[in-house]
Amino acid sequence: MANLVMFCILAVIILGSAVMCVMTKSIMRAATFLLFVLFGVAGIYFLLDYTFLGAAQISIYAGGITIMYIFAIQLLSKRTLQGMVERVKGSRIWQGAFIAVAGAVTVITIFVKNNFIENYASNGEVPIEKIGTQLLSSGVDGYVLPFEFISLFLLACIIGGTLIGKKGDDE
Known part of the structure; x- marks a missing residue:
């Protein structure tokens, strides 16, 4: 029961941070929310007793990649960052929805083609x-x-x- 509660908490943190990462207008806040997403994924790895993957997630992605993004953002001039606010158009929402559905269909097709559910999900590990x-x-x-x-x-x-x-x- 405790694992289910922890999974739900981590899922809410991951989903909320991912949505805020995409929706925020500040690029530094987006990088910070990305850091929360990566820490949440590491928490799920630890919850599944994959300590090596959790430690790799924290050290490589949450530590290294996020810091690299922040350094790249800081290298840009402040004038460039001030003009990065973009208005959302209706056509962009439909394009994004189409790309998300196409990605989901691709992942499901790969799962079905490779018999992922029968091979891995049936034994649970x-x-x-x-x-x-x-x-x-x-x-x-x-x-x-x-x-x-x-x-x-x-x-x-x-x-x-x-x-x-x-x-x-x-x-």
């Missing part, structure tokens, strides 16, 4: 050895190459954002 093997392998089911692409993509986004922000200082 995924062994940590299997997670570690898949995270560190470069084979067919490995995730090393996608993680490297994501890290390069994030680096390119930060460099591009810094260049765009600094372009206004030269003029």
Whole structure:
């Protein structure tokens, strides 16, 4: 019963912080709410007794990635950050809803295609050895190459954002 209560509390924190991260007008507040989301996900890992994943979530994502975002935000000039308030248009809401539905359909299709529910949800537990093997392998089911692409993509986004922000200082 205590696990269910803790899960509900963490779910409310994660969902509330995620919504506030997207809805706030201040970019520093968005980074702070993102930090709360990442800590909430780490709490769920600890609740499931995946201490390694919880510690990795805190040290890598909540610690490293969020601090990297904050440094990138601070590198931009204050003039650039003041003009970042954008009005929400009706067409953007429909585009966002379409993308969210397409993402959900993609995830459900992958779950059904790979028999995820029969293989993993039926026994209730995924062994940590299997997670570690898949995270560190470069084979067919490995995730090393996608993680490297994501890290390069994030680096390119930060460099591009810094260049765009600094372009206004030269003029």
